[in-house]
Amino acid sequence: MKKHLDRRRFLKIAGTSMGVGALYTVWPGLGRSAEAAELARRLGAATGERPTPFSFAQLSDAHVGFDGPVGTRALEKAVATINGLPRRPDLVLFTGDLTHDTEKPGEHAARMNLFKEISGRLQVQKIYHVPGEHDAGLDGGELFRNVFGPTSYSFDHRGVHFIGLDNVSRAKPEVGAEQRAWLAKDLSRFHKTTPIVVFTHRPLFDLRPDWEWFTSDGDDVMNLLAPYENVTVLYGHIHREDHHISGHAQHFAARSLSFAFPDPDKVEEKKAIPFDKDQPFKNLGLRLVDRTSGAAAHADTIRVQDVELAMSEFSGTEGFQQLTKPATF
């Protein structure tokens, strides 16, 4: 008997916290129909590649140069962790605040280069970055562009469309009309079911505006994404985990690699959580989304009609200890 598949179960992006960032696994659902083959072909034509399983990681808010007790140790630990994974992710996305700003001549560039040197040890196919306000807020992104290139861009990877958005280099928390126009044009070639991953620094919704946890034109950005049924937004800035749903989109924040902020629902003042010398990486880290055994799909049997982007998060606050726990979703 032919197995009926939920049309939304074509592709999943799922994740689990591993304590030093976020690793996401993307895998196509199964389907052998002629319709599925045709849909796979169409999506492949749109993105340049047919959807095939892969994983990627998100790291955020390393704040290299910040005068804190952790220094660059968490970033270095995250790099080593990813390099030690039995199946390394294809990509690593950095969602801003790679460095901590300084106006001392030459110092910010030195911090940016130190970040680049450490992150360059990642043994993955490709590393992508978007800036945070501490990288680009004072100079309009000039230094970032000199070191890493454009502050916003898009690319396709194995059937998923990735969009890096800059909501910091205009100094205010906004994307701006010019970039939104670019986004609208960028999206126009895609079918509404194309899996889309947006990565940016600040949240694209009002998480806590009086802590500057918002993007003033975030609603306009999300309206452009609204027709698309499978949108995942990954961001940093808030130095803690968060999951939010708006329309078809799911928004996930990664933990920081420098210091943590408290739960905004429980405290009034935005003050970093005090450092615990006995647990230096507590509350820091990245989130891991690992591939479950047996989840591999056959590229030639992909069902491409619709996409489900779902995440089951194995969360916690004990930093790297989570690496030893099995992924469950």
Add this chain to the structure above:
Amino acid sequence: MTRLWTLRVAGSGLVLAAGLLAVEGPPVRAQDEPRVIMITARRFEFSPNLVTLAKGETVKLQIKSEDVTHGLFLRPLGIDAEIVPGRVTELTVRPETAGTYRAICDHFCGAGHGGMKMTIIVGE
């Protein structure tokens, strides 16, 4: 930004009307004009950092920067302004709901930017 522009136009109109009245009619009484509150922004503070308003009171905020560009943002009161050095940014507010609000600088201005804030208390 549209709102701010509208308020500036309204403010200019008020000045113009006052000028005409000074020549052709009785002077405008002080109590007809909104209270003016001067605010100075500098890295990484507002001065004063506590402002008390009354619900339903129309107040004119005149804000200047002593160093770099700052922002003043408080969504519940519709405040979203750029404070550019060298000129006074003026906006008019009329709070309708009592409460304690936190306005922030939302134009990144340096390492202490995250702590640059001002409390606005709206009394009954």
